[in-house]
Amino acid sequence: MDTVNDKQMLLRALPKVDEFLRWLLFDDGGISAEMHKRQWLSADCEKAPLFLVKKAVRETVAASRQAVLDGKVSDVATLTHDALFADLQRRLALMMQPNFRTLINASGVVIHTNMGRSLLPESAMQGILQVGRCYSNLEFDLKTGKRGSRYSLVEEILCELTGAEAALVVNNNAAAVLLVLGTLAEGREVIVSRGQLVEIGGSFRIPEVMKKSGACLVEVGATNRTHLRDYEGAISADTALLLKVHTSNYRMIGFTSEVPLSEMVALGAKHGIPVMEDLGSGSLVDLTRCGLAKEPTVREVVASGADVVTFSGDKLLGGPQAGLIIGRKAIIDRIKKNPLNRALRIDKFTLAGLEGVLRLYGDERQAMRSIPTLAMLSATRQEIGKRAARLKRLVQKPLAGKCLVELCDTESRVGGGALPEQALPSRALSLRPLTVSVNALEEGLRRLSLPIIGRIENEAMLLDLRTVSDLEIQPLAHGVLDFFSTLSAEKG
Numbered sequence: 001m002d003t004v005n006d007k008q009m010l011l012r013a014l015p016k017v018d019e020f021l022r023w024l025l026f027d028d029g030g031i032s033a034e035m036h037k038r039q040w041l042s043a044d045c046e047k048a049p050l051f052l053v054k055k056a057v058r059e060t061v062a063a064s065r066q067a068v069l070d071g072k073v074s075d076v077a078t079l080t081h082d083a084l085f086a087d088l089q090r091r092l093a094l095m096m097q098p099n100f101r102t103l104i105n106a107s108g109v110v111i112h113t114n115m116g117r118s119l120l121p122e123s124a125m126q127g128i129l130q131v132g133r134c135y136s137n138l139e140f141d142l143k144t145g146k147r148g149s150r151y152s153l154v155e156e157i158l159c160e161l162t163g164a165e166a167a168l169v170v171n172n173n174a175a176a177v178l179l180v181l182g183t184l185a186e187g188r189e190v191i192v193s194r195g196q197l198v199e200i201g202g203s204f205r206i207p208e209v210m211k212k213s214g215a216c217l218v219e220v221g222a223t224n225r226t227h228l229r230d231y232e233g234a235i236s237a238d239t240a241l242l243l244k245v246h247t248s249n250y251r252m253i254g255f256t257s258e259v260p261l262s263e264m265v266a267l268g269a270k271h272g273i274p275v276m277e278d279l280g281s282g283s284l285v286d287l288t289r290c291g292l293a294k295e296p297t298v299r300e301v302v303a304s305g306a307d308v309v310t311f312s313g314d315k316l317l318g319g320p321q322a323g324l325i326i327g328r329k330a331i332i333d334r335i336k337k338n339p340l341n342r343a344l345r346i347d348k349f350t351l352a353g354l355e356g357v358l359r360l361y362g363d364e365r366q367a368m369r370s371i372p373t374l375a376m377l378s379a380t381r382q383e384i385g386k387r388a389a390r391l392k393r394l395v396q397k398p399l400a401g402k403c404l405v406e407l408c409d410t411e412s413r414v415g416g417g418a419l420p421e422q423a424l425p426s427r428a429l430s431l432r433p434l435t436v437s438v439n440a441l442e443e444g445l446r447r448l449s450l451p452i453i454g455r456i457e458n459e460a461m462l463l464d465l466r467t468v469s470d471l472e473i474q475p476l477a478h479g480v481l482d483f484f485s486t487l488s489a490e491k492g
């Protein structure tokens with residue numbers, strides 16, 4: 001009864017959208033709408049186009065209407081233009097944020113596919129900025145003045161770094177596999193071990209990519225064991241390719257066996273059938289120096305005699321998203337002529353970034369230092385511990401009484417592609433909030449305007465400093481303090 005009347009009264013008191021807008025934009029006796037917006041709105045909102053301002057006003061009014069209907073409002077004073085202005089401004093600020101933005105990866109997963117995989121070294125970034133601003137010789141041969149090929153820009157350096165005869169780069173490794181299979185084996189058979197029919201990420205599955213390429217999959221061996229005689233027994237006049245796939249994101253243990261690449265190569269040579277390896281990650285340097293398990297480098301795979309090898313640009317290589325195809329010249333030449341290649345080609349930014357990264361590999365020590373993926377993988381626990389201690393110094397005192405702050409040992413992961421399960425000893429800052437749940441802390445940090453992504457372990461939020469650069473420590477500390485100060489503001 002009474003509450004019904006109250007609700008009616010509150011609903012009538014809600015601002016009308018167009019009045020609210022007029023109040024916001026014109027209610028100042030003569031100053032232009034543009035100027036007025038500037039006075040009202042904070043710096044990040046003043047550039048908002050009118051349609052967004054309108055949208056924010058509509059949302060603000062709709063949200064207060066809902067709050068009234070839900071019985072969450074009891075005072076008309078909270079429904080005035082002035083009272084709703086803060087909510088409006090917050091909504092507008094959110095709308096003005098780009099959807100695609102940066103975050104702080106404190107998860108400790110170095111090659112994190114969902115967070116952009118590899119960060120580029122500064123020199124590669126410079127290259128990307130340059131070709132974005134200026135015209136370039138993307139497909140223009142400066143020697144002849146005639147049309148050139150974009151692939152030639154990185155082919156030589158790729159051959160030098162891997163020992164391959166020829167190379168080609170496409171959009172990503174999935175595209176590389178599709179293109180090689182479609183070129184060498186369309187309408188013919190490809191022999192693969194059952195243990196290597198993997199799914200990588202959402203939608204890349206070897207059997208399905210094979211089907212799309214037009215090649216026919218011939219599975220051999222058992223899930224856990226495949227022998228050379230299994231391959232040999234499956235060879236027929238229709239066999240176009242022997243394919244080895246790096247099982248990347250999973251590992252078989254126990255009673256298992258795989259045929260080494262060199263034996264597949266010998267078999268292929270005997271029957272005149274080329275051998276391909278989809279290497280997935282593909283490292284150009286030996287990472288046992290970072291304490292990682294031995295994985296053959298791309299150069300070693302080429303030296304084992306593989307006719308064609310594919311790998312990603314943004315996994316262990318530490319470059320931009322790309323699919324690198326290297327191998328025998330006769331094979332690469334055929335792939336270059338495949339019309340599908342045009343649909344899968346890489347853009348100029350990728351090429352600039354890739355060349356920048358590849359050039360750093362000319363000096364391995366320099367590569368380890370300046371390619372972020374490699375630097376993060378090779379960082380010692382001591383180095384990471386220093387960063388963690390710095391972060392702790394920045395947040396511990398202000399968080400007294402709100403959160404337990406401690407340093408702890410933890411394990412980072414390599415992530416995407418080869419060696420995903422490999423653990424790297426690391427140091428983290430552990431946060432145990434005293435007044436909210438650890439899940440609320442995790443969500444709060446994730447929803448900051450510069451989101452912070454950590455991980456929850458044993459009821460604590462861990463911020464693993466392996467994947468956080470020196471320059472990010474200050475913003476990371478600010479974000480954490482911001483979260484706790486909005487908490488106490490809401491409480492108070």
Ligand SMILES: *Cc1c(COP(=O)(O)O)cnc(C)c1O
Pocket residue numbers: 172173174175177200204245246247248249278279280281311312313322323416417418
């Ligand atoms: C990651 C991976 C792919 C897919 O590579 P993208 O560059 O992500 O397209 C294909 N094969 C293997 C073995 C992989 O590890």
